[in-house]
Amino acid sequence: MKKNPNDAKAKLQFSECNKVVKRDAFLKAIEVGDAPSAAEGLDLEHMAVEADYDGVRLEKEMTLEFIDDMVERFKNGKKIHRKYVYQIILAVKDLVYNEPTMVETFVKEGHKLTVCGDTHGQYFDLLEIFRLSGRPSPTHGYLFNGDFVDRGSWSTEVALLLYAYKMLYPTTFFLNRGNHETDDMNRMYGFEGECKHKYSERVFKVFSESFSALPLATLIGEKYLVLHGGLFSDDDISLDDIRKLNRHKQRQPGQSGLMMEMLWTDPQKEPGRGPSKRGVGMQFGPDVTKRFCERNGLEAVIRSHEVRMEGYEVEHDGRCITVFSAPRYCDSTENKGAYINVGSDYKLDFHKFEAVPHPPIKPMAYAASSALGMM
Template sequence: MASAVEQATAYKNDGNKAFAAHNWLGAIDLYSKAIDLNDKEPTYFTNRAQAHIKSEAYGYAIADATKAIELNPKFVKAYFRRAVAYAAILKPKDAVKDFKKCVELDPNNKDAKLRLAECQKIIRQLNFYAAIEVGDEPSAAEGLDVDSIAIEPDYDGVQLKDQMTQEFIDDMIERFKTGKKIHKKYVYQIVIAVKKIVYDESTMVEIKIPEDIKFTVCGDTHGQYFDLMELFRLNGRPSEKHWYLFNGDFVDRGSWSTEIALLLYAYKWLRPNGMFLNRGNHETDDMNKVYGFEGECKAKYNERVFKLFSESFSALPLATLIGDKYLVLHGGLFSDDNVTLDDIRKVDRHTQRQPGQSGLMMEMLWTDPQKAPGRGPSKRGVGMQFGPDVTKRFCEKNGLDAIIRSHEVRMDGYEEEHDGRCITVFSAPKYCDQTENRGAYINISPSYKLDFHQFDAVPHPPIRPMAYVNNSLMSSM
């Protein structure tokens, strides 16, 4: 019979195989079994840390790397992985300390030196932004005379006048499929028009589903334009009789983020009462600067386009209440049991704009469910986690059947947790070309019955995820 140490090694080897197959959660489970049998082996913790990084559980990765360092204070890989996790949750100063330790322990480590330099550059940029930040910066639309921008004679797309048209959207969809852009004048028109529309919406949009309407809720799309096209092929494009709600994280990571944002915005302009958009944690400045959307806007259009998008993102609603039965929000629930729907209605998103490190807006964009009751520290290192009892109390207090949220990969595209009262939907299959997950969307009938649908990723042009990230630190994650 194999000893505990031998069995632990076997679990670790199986974990490595699962990791190689991009089954991050399976790898985490196997590394955990190895640790249960032998918790004195630091490589088990660093291996699990790497799987946590791949599944975006950066808080757990930091904890595992820290444990490995306790077991072996000279373990370069542990410092390296902890540094990568710190960088991912936008804590570059902590990452710098660990990358410096890597270089101190291994002076020839070129990767650590490169990432150390990248982190130091990010810190300089953040200090620069902080130094020039002014209280009420004028809008990027100020001084922009859109009407005077000429469309070149060789522009081969459908023209856009003062109102969005279905013809323009249909043409835009095909242009984007073939790698073409729309004219920057039209980009300005779309983003400025939609900012005004969403600014005037409530922080929590409240809707009823009419008898003759098909209603679809989608989770994160993360710039995976061709997978969104597949979703529309299977389920139908937005129309007068088919309403959609996109629950945040339209952008970042995937390399067609401007295409998705412009398409969803165009539909919002065309049918403001049939296309609904919630803000996600990636519709925020700090994430966009690091995870690719800012770089993509600048590469495909210009810096002003990014600034206009940034203003529009901060105007997006934070939640949607469907038929008084389902609260749809990007992240999850709250650190305080006393929070009600009225408290959400009262959040002043126009004054706060960015979610910050605490408060209702941050929690709505960042929190995650956990299996254990009560509340726990976030596996991400940002926000917190809430258990089934928290969900039950919130739903009962507010007369809800369930909350619907996104924010996390689910291997089946969706998951019903907390006795069916916490539903996660994620609409980016084969996320970042690395995770072998399916995508999903939810159709909700006029009688408020939920109908779950799954779909698979489709081929896309050979542009890798994170292609527009302007530092190697993030693009290699």
């Protein structure tokens, strides 16, 4: 720029370099904890709930009565009070922050765990899962494998309901992070806009902090590794590497590394590894899955991240299972949804379901205009 101040190409490259430098400085500030929390200064104790608020009141602990009332409010297009929104998000942020990067759980005799894939803001289809499979309870756990938000136009309702159940049943209700529990995706595909429209920008920022605290994987009965995207570019990655990963050091997944691969990769039919059709991450073949499962004593990897027309697909000789729980995705793909029930015998019981009607609000109603062309 000093040599050729009027060079248009140099100007453009200089501008892009400046953006990168600023971004890296911002990420370093986050790593050392310099960035203030959006929750700082929130005085929930003295935040008043107006006398004419017509919903159930939430005290310190979550209750089924509050959840039932919230479910009905959301079905009728109502909101919950902003105090309760903050209260739920902050409580769950603390809960999940203290969980390991890979949660390890077992299914007790007489208990059941239901594994769900992407729900993508499809609130009424989420309620259908609970109707068909049964509501969460101390003996009926759930694991939602990321992508709770974006695209569908009831993302705040989905996230708040899942968080409320996590608050009520912290040891049997599990949430893995997906690639849409990230800032760049939320800005593009609607969650940030929806939070601003229904609540406030600060609600989005507090949600963002809670998303970055979520675990990245769940190990069920030492048999099934559940993570949103898939496997790795390096054959030497083990369950211990996931256990040791400090997800709190890097809030957003970036363009490379273990966290990015856990959130973004996809299976392919061909052996080996290939480039990703998404432009982020890569694809892994049946031989990669076989080696990973054998080295780590696993029966299979369960992942989500991709639409499957029947709601689920078993591939890679039974070792790679995709489950997707947003039927009639974006009101345009005629796919079924699915979920997997796991009992104490650790056999996988697959269930498919159809989309249910919803109010006439289109998908991506709150998305950035540039994302609408990607539908």
